[in-house]
Amino acid sequence: MNQVMKRSEVPAEHRWRLEDLFADQAAWDKEYNEVKELLKKAAGFQGKLDNAQAIKDVFALEDEISLHSERLYVYANMRHHEDTAEPTYMALSEKSKKLSVETGEALSFITPEILSLSDEQLNALVNDPVLSFYKLTLEEMVRQKAHVLSKAEESLMAQVGNISTAPGTIFSMLNNADMKFPKVKNENGEEVELTHGRYIQFLESKNREVRAAAFKAMYDTYAKQKNTIASTLSANVTKNIFYARARKYPSALEMSLFGDNIDKAVYTNLIDTIHESLPLLHRYMKLRKRLLKVDELHMYDLFAPLVEEFDMKITYDEAKETVKDSLQPLGSDYLKVLSESFSQGWIDIYENEGKRSGAYSWGAYGTHPYVLLNHKDNLNSMFTLAHEMGHAMHSYLSDTNQEYRFAQYTIFLAEVASTLNEALLMDYLLKKSTDPKEKMYLLTYYADQFRTTVFRQTMFAEFEKLVHERAEAGEALTPQDFSKIYYDLNLKYHGSEMVVDKDIEMEWARIPHFYNSFYVYKYATGFSAATSFSKQILDEGQPAVDRYLGFLKSGGSDFSINILKKAGVDMSSPEPIRQAMDVFKSLIEQMEELTK
Incomplete structure (x- = not known):
């Protein structure tokens, strides 16, 4: 096609x-x-x-x-x-x-x-x-x-609403419209202008000089704007504290968790349990250093390919069958609906002129969900299919078991069902694979998801917590403060196997999520909850499947944390994150074994 x-x-x-x-x-x-x-x-x-x-x-x-x-x-x-x-x-x-x-x-x-x-x-x-x-x-x-004010105060708060978007808007303009990056030499020695989109491509280059040059050019550019960006981020923190105090919350963090009725312990427990698991990330860094055959592992080596690109050509029909096979552990009822979805007009499969890019699952209560894809015949598209069908099945089971008012699940829960499907697909592919090259490719793909979705997002979440606590204690936040807090976190997370380049201290300046405060932790909790579910399903079988299907049918009929707890995943305890870390550990062990 x-x-x-x-x-x-x-x-x-x-x-x-x-x-x-x-x-x-x-x-x-x-x-x-x-x-x-x-x-x-x-x-x-x-x-x-x-x-x-x-x-x-x-x-x-x-x-x-x-x-x-x-x-x-x-x-x-x-x-x-x-x-x-x-x-x-x-x-x-x-x-x-x-x-x-x-x-x-x-x-x-x-x-x-x-x-x-x-x-x-x-x-x-x-x-x-x-x-x-x-x-x-x-x-x-x-x-x-308790957090709703008088009519006059609410009217004032509504008027402040327009001003409150300013830090994010200013950052977005500076970051997307006004920032100009220098030219960098690509693998063919051609001068190419660095952009946000090209940055990750440069970091994935096999040529180390290309990676290092792009990394330095990126952070040198941000360093030139550090005072302005520190002012916008600081203003965003001040805005959060203003709202928290005006609405009588103990802190900005607790205000942001209040909507989903999430206890602060869920947030701090994630950070504490990841700290306890940092030796695993350090071990992965050591393995990465060995596989890249470098004397020193630098920050710009984190996205470099560890194995030759393994070209897996997978047609849509093959992807569909593989996804179905990999989700067998979820039982015949789940598979029956999934099979029907493939033949009954739920999915818009291929790209066409003018079609929206990317992929999503959407729909309206009372009719089956829909999935938009732009399928390419590759591994990534197969994982996208598994992911979006996870969302679609979650919506279908919530809608068919709940009244309209209680069918909609929260963002806190949204990524669990989609990520679980990816975890089961990955487990299936790894067990089935006989080609060491293919297996290594899959293992590095999955290990990097742990690094970027669990460890990196938790580090971001910890950075947000630290800067807000500092501001709430009445301390200033200068560009140097942001950089020191951020650099120290990188040292802690990446460990002694990694040379934590000084330039990385400016990375806080380019993260747009920091303007949607205390959001990123949901990536890490969602991924951990899904990995915990998949481990329970593969280890225990039917009892775990029944609990999981109960979770999918619950929609928004209770608070998110209670829905997960009933299904056997208590995010206020370290257990689900530890179970996810067990899976990460097994990936590292398999990679070490394959590369002895």
Whole structure:
């Protein structure tokens, strides 16, 4: 499939079946008009939410409006993603976005109005049998109430909202628009301008001089802007502390964890358990040094290929069968739905002109999930298929076992099902592989995922924690402070087998995630939880499978941490992270064995 097709040329069996969501444009228009009418009904509840029956009725209306506006939004945008240049669906996507905003505005009075009731009234409502179905919703409102301010204060906070995005916006402009990087010589000795996109390609070069030059050029450029970037990052920290204090949270970290109802212990436990496991990362660094045959391992060697690129040509049909085989441990019920998904129009498989890049799983309650791919016949695409089908199966099982209000799972849980599928696929491929070169290629692919997703993201999470604690204690944050904290963390994480180049002290300046504070830890917890699940499933069999399927069916029917705990993964304890580290250790041992 070398020639990129036009959308109209894509055969039906390679397309998703969006007709399952709306039969045609007329059906979409009809539902759109119905939502417009329902929005008028919402206004009639304003000022009347002081009794159980009225609250029950408004929640039911809220669910009805949200479900239908979500269906309209998802359909319009998936149609738009089929060919982003197609004007009809570009317009439909805009129309659906406007409706979503209108919906949000029309329903925005509900929570503040209920929260304006006294504590006694609220507690009575939580326990009122009329509202038993909405008990979790009301308990969540009561939990939030302690951090909701008076009407006048909330109005002020809303106005501050625009200013609060400034640090991130300024950083983004500086980083993406204004930063100019020098030219670097590539492997053929040609001068090529360094860019964000090309940086990782340079670091993956087999030529060490190319890697070193790109690394130095990148951080020299950031070092020239260190005062400006330190000011934007410091302003972001100050903003977080302002919000935490204004909303009466003990700290900025606890404020950020509050939404998912995650205890601070989950965050600190991740960092502590990874510290305990650092000797494993140091052992991997030692192995990397030996495999690269270098006297000293430098920071710019971290992405260098350890083995010759092993070209695995895998067609979509082969990928599909391999993914199915690798997920056998999840049992016949899971596999039955998975097999149906491949033949019943869930997936849009190949690239076509104008199609949105990348991959995702999406959908609306009441219809099966959808998966957008841009499949290439390689290993990466096979892992992408396993990953996105993990999301799709999670959504399918949540939707078919939960009412609409409780079907949506949190971001904290979102990456568990997708990463678990990748872990089972990797385990299957490693067990099946007889070619030492192929096996080594797979092992390094997986080991590097541990390094980048668990260790690196935890190091980022620790950096965020340290800089916020320093600011909360009233201490200044200069460019030198940021650099010292960051450099010391690199020394600690990478160990004595690694030469921690001084330039890396500027890396904090190029991480956009630091403007979405305390988010990155979820990558590490999600990966650890998934690896723990996969180990339990492979070791224990059916009891672990039953617990895991229970997790997939839970949606958002309880707090994330409780849903995981019921399924046998307690993220407030070191156990799941230790189980993930056992898997990492076994990868290192297999690599050491293969390269004796």
